[in-house]
Amino acid sequence: DLITEQFVVFVVSTTGQGEPPKNMKNFWKFIWRKVLPADCLVNVLYVVIALGDSSYQKYNMVGKKLYRRLKQLGATAFMGCCLGDDQHPHGYNGTLDPWLTNFWSEYLKRFPMKEGLDIIANSVLLPTRFQLKFVSTMPTTLSIPQRNSGPAQHEEQGMPEMNRGMFFALVKSNFRLTSPDHWQDVRLITLQSIHAEFKYKPGDVCMIQPSNSDENVKRFLQIMDLDPQTFFQWTARDCGSSEELGLPQPCSIDWLVRHHLDITSIPKSYFWEVLAGFSLEGKNRSQNKLQEFCSLEGQEELFSYCNRPRRNILEVLTDFPCTRKHLSLSHILDIIPAIKARAFSISSAPSNSLKELELVVAVVEYKTKLKELRKGLCSNYLAAKNSGNVIQLSIVDGTFVAPPSHRPLIMIGPGTGCSIFRSYIGERVAEHVMDNYLFFGCRYKKRDYLFKDEWEKLVKDKCLHLFLAFSRDQADKVYVQHVLKNNGLLLWNLIDIRGASILLSGNSRNMPNSVHDAFVEIFKLYGRLSEAQALSYMEHLCKEFRYQLETWS
Ligand SMILES: Cc1cc2nc3c(=O)[nH]c(=O)nc-3n(C[C@H](O)[C@H](O)[C@H](O)COP(=O)(O)OP(=O)(O)OC[C@H]3O[C@@H](n4cnc5c(N)ncnc54)[C@H](O)[C@@H]3O)c2cc1C
Ligand SMILES: Cc1cc2nc3c(=O)[nH]c(=O)nc-3n(C[C@H](O)[C@H](O)[C@H](O)COP(=O)(O)O)c2cc1C
Structure with a gap:
């Protein structure tokens, strides 16, 4: 067509x-x-x-x-x-x-407008995508959605309706890997299959569907003056929208707020347009502010108020009491996005057990100019899970093209980036492949050296070559890229003579570029290549999937 x-x-x-x-x-x-x-x-x-x-x-x-x-x-x-x-x-x-x-x-x-037609001004509110009808009596077939803290059977009932490909699993254990005095809480979470065994291979990714915390649900219901026990039926105004909404029918407001609305995400431009639309008649300062946020000149102001300090939807609605009271539930559905599942590399090797699966989760917490601590939704949701709790997940392919098992594998995984390589190494060792080279980095040997005992046992058993970078254990910072350069000759021989593949996983901030540059330096020095030749050598490795990255922010 x-x-x-x-x-x-x-x-x-x-x-x-x-x-x-x-x-x-x-x-x-x-x-x-x-x-x-x-x-x-x-x-x-x-x-x-x-x-x-x-x-x-x-x-x-x-x-x-x-x-x-x-x-x-x-x-x-x-x-x-x-x-x-x-x-x-x-x-x-x-x-x-x-x-x-x-x-x-x-x-x-x-393509000028047809005569008689006019451009709809930005300030005009468009019809909402969904029409809602409140149901006066509570349906008998649906249990009241509840927080998943009770026994497994109840939890499944209170969980979000299953998205395509999603299934439930039990949390078997959840413990901290980093020392208590380390700034970051990193968890090893073991999941247990409930029905069929897990199906996965090294490199696969677990998508976890989080829910909002009790505290935030309560706060949202309160400021929006919503009754959690009210049920509503919903219909899409145009076909196509219904599939993507994924709410039960009928749906309770409690369920909607708990499992669907991403109330701790940063508002997008349509959110501001709708809020400004409701403040047109307003004369007070905050209503003028909303108008300003939607103007071209107001963008810097909006950025300073919202994006820079990462103010979330819940906080913004708290700040605009006069405007928020005009928002109907159907507007709320339009302007607050659905909670997205988050990706976590599977850390266990399938050859160990298909009844269990392990994830390594760095709990996201940070501060901005706002006094309140910012908390990542999914990592905190997972960190709060106890043995016996149920979570919803799916397993999808990761992005790595599987490296050949008959060639050496160079793995660069600082921090939680090492998680995926536990799975690769475990599987390769089970197949008696010992050509495994892991470059791991963290801040302190004593505080955040993840899986120290496991790696060291593998080294002792001659299954792994381990290279470590502890950035803050000495005066000068040492990162994985420095350790790569220090082992340049070995790496060049592995890559150029023995056809090794390189996989890199972890935070996308500076590390991927620094590692890339370190390899280019190695190619220049030990391969005696010019800058241009070294870059084209790297390009060739990428094309052959022998240099692959899986990174996240
Ligand atoms: C393929 C893949 C594999 C992954 N594997 C893992 C894994 O094995 N382990 C793991 O822990 N994570 C992994 N992640 C990351 C994971 O999916 C989540 O992004 C992470 O857990 C944060 O999710 P959250 O819901 O807790 O945080 P969110 O609520 O989504 O908030 C995270 C956002 O907060 C912001 N932010 C975070 N820190 C700061 C800061 N200091 N200053 C300002 N803003 C900040 C960033 O914009 C970030 O995107 C992976 C991601 C991908 C794509
Ligand atoms: C695993 C992964 C790989 C990515 N690879 C690339 C890439 O090669 N180039 C790029 O420009 N963006 C890349 N991105 C960024 C995505 O394009 C960006 O996050 C986008 O918002 C994804 O939108 P979608 O999730 O709706 O597809 C990648 C993101 C992830 C999570």
């Missing part, structure tokens, strides 16, 4: 190792077919809005490639590609907002 379209807007993210997302894979294969004639899209005008993260080497790779491929097939780009960047201080909106202003102005020049 693409051939017959006049104007197409593509919105594409990049994931994995510069790959298209799953729901785009068929289209991606199709668009690259060699048999497609060079002029087959000659009547198509298009724009591409790419969503990516500039901390990845293959930044917005899919959007950029799609933009070029459509041109190759004869389509005409209406405007330059919009490169949305997660790293931008304003998120995607940083580049998207100015791009959209430009887009609409060009679009309306080319």
